[in-house]
Amino acid sequence: MSSTGASVADETPSPGGRDPLSGDGAATGRLGDRIFAGATVGAGLLVVVVVVLVGIFLLAQALPALRVDQASFFTSTQWHTGSTLAFGIAGLLWATVATSIVALLVAVPFSVAIALFLTQYAPRWLSRPAAGLIDLLAAVPSIVYGLWGGYIVAGKWAPIQDGVSTVLGWIPLFAKVDGITGGSTLFFVGLVLAVMILPIITALSREIFDQTPTTHKEGAYALGATKWEMIRTAVLPFGKAGVISASMLGLGRALGETIAVMMILSGLPQGAPWTWSLFNGGATFASKIASDASEFSGGLSTGAYIAAGLVLFVLTFVVNAIARVIIDRRKAFTE
C-alpha cells in the first residue's frame, strides 16, 4: 500500500497506461515456476526410465542363459546351474505364489476384523493408540519376523501341522513330506508372512473404514439395521475396493519377502521329487536368489537367477497394476 492509499485497483485502464489485467508474466513465466515444473517432470521421467532400464537389464542378462537352458523355463521344477544349465521356474513360482496366497488368506480376514473393531467398536481412547501401534508394527524389519517365526513359533507349530497332515494328508496340498519338519514348510512361511503383512493391510483398511460417510451409516441405522447389519450395508461396500488394494499391497510385500523366508524355509529334501504339498520345503524367487548369491560367478549361471528375478519383477508389476485398476474403479463410483 502506497502512502497515498492508491492501489492497482484504482488505476483506470487508459490508452498508454498500464492495464491491470495485462500479463506481466507473473502467472506463467516466473523463473522459479519453470524450475519447479522442470524438476517435477524430471523426477517423474526418472522413475519411468529407471524401471524400464531395470527391465531391460534383467532381460539382457537373462537371455543368454535362457538360450542354452536344457529344461523348459516355465514348466520345469529343476534348478541346475553347474556345467550344464537346466533350470525352470515352476517350483519357485509355486513356492512364491503358494506362500503369498496362504499369507493373504490368513491375513485379510484378521486385518478386516481388526480394522472394523478399531473403527466401529473400540472406544476412542483405545482405537487411537491401537491404530498407532499397528502402524508401528508395519515398520518392524522382516528379519525380526524371521527370527521370531523360525526360532520361537516354528517348534510350537510343528505338532499342529503333523496333526493336520494326519487327518487331511489324502489331499495333495496337505500331504506329509518325509524329511521336512513342521516349522520349515511353505505353509508355515505363509503364516509368518501373514503376520508380516497384517499391519499394512490393517492400517490401510482402518483408514478406509474410518472414511465411511456418516450419512451412509445413519441411512442403514434408520432402516433398523443392527451394528453388524450397518457394517454390512454401509461400511464394507464402501471399503471393499480399499481393502482389495490394501491386500494387493500386502501381496506385493509377501511375494518379494526374502530374508524371513530364507531363514525359515527348508529346501526340498535331498533327491526327493517336487510335490504340490504345502507341507513341503522349497524356495521362493527371492529366497532362492538370495541364498545362492554368494555362488554367483558371472556369466551364464548367474543369468539363470536373473531370469528368475525377471519373472518376480513382472509378477509384482502385475499385482500392483491390478491394485491400481481397482483403486481407479473405486474412484468412478464414489463420485
Added chain:
Amino acid sequence: MAKRIDVKDLDIFYGDFKAVEGVTMSVEPRSVTAFIGPSGCGKSTVLRTLNRMHEVIPGGRVEGKVLLDDQDLYAPTVDPVAVRRTVGMVFQRPNPFPTMSIKDNVAAGLKLNGVRNAKILDEVVERSLRGANLWNEVKDRLNKPGAGLSGGQQQRLCIARAIAVEPQVLLMDEPCSALDPISTLAIEELVHALKDRFTVVIVTHNMQQAARVSDRTAFFNLKATGQPGHLVEIDDTQTIFSNPTVSATEDYISGRFG
C-alpha cells in the same frame, strides 16, 4: 398404522452438555408436524430422539419419555433397532447406498428384516417407488446405481426406501435443503400424500415450506449460545403463522428475529 407421539419432559444430552431441555409435545397420527427455529436450537436433535438415532452419536443420551401410542421408546426393554424399524427417517442430504442399485436401495430395509422372496420384494419396490412418485422415472432402470439419479430423485429414492418397511412414523430432517425448487416442490407434494398413511414430522429451515406442508408447527428457540434449546410453542400451523401466543414466535416468523 400411523401412530401418535407424546413427548414428556424430554432433556437431550451430548455427553455432559444439555442440548435441549424440557420438551413436552404431542404429534397427531396422520398429520404433518413441522419443526422450525433458528440454527442450533435443537429441532433436529429432538427429531432424532423420536427414533433413537440420537444415541448413535457417542455420548448421546436422553432423560424423559417419548411415547409411541403409549409405548415408551426409552423403556429399558425396548430395542432401539426395533424402534427404527417402526419410525423411519429421511435425512438432509440424499444418502442412497452408493454400491446398490435403485431396486436394492428400496429393498434394503426389507432384506434387513429377512425378506428374501423375490416376488414380494418386487411388489414392495414398485409400491414404494410409486408411493414416492418416482416409479415412472426409474422403472426402466431399476438395476442401475441409485447414485446416478439427480439430487431430487435420490431424495425420493430415500423416501421410498424409508416407506418400504411400512413404518408408523416418518421423520424428515430438512429433506429439501440440498434440493432445487422444482425437486423441493415434488417432495412437498409427496409429503401431502404421505400423511394419508403415515405420521410425518418434518424439520425445515424454510418457513414457507412449514406453512405449505404442515398441519401443526412447533417453534424451537434457544436463549443464548451455549444454552440448551427449548420448545417455545406448538399449535396449528395457521395459528402459529397468523396469531402466535408467544411474541418470540412472531418475531422469528416475521423476520424480526435476533
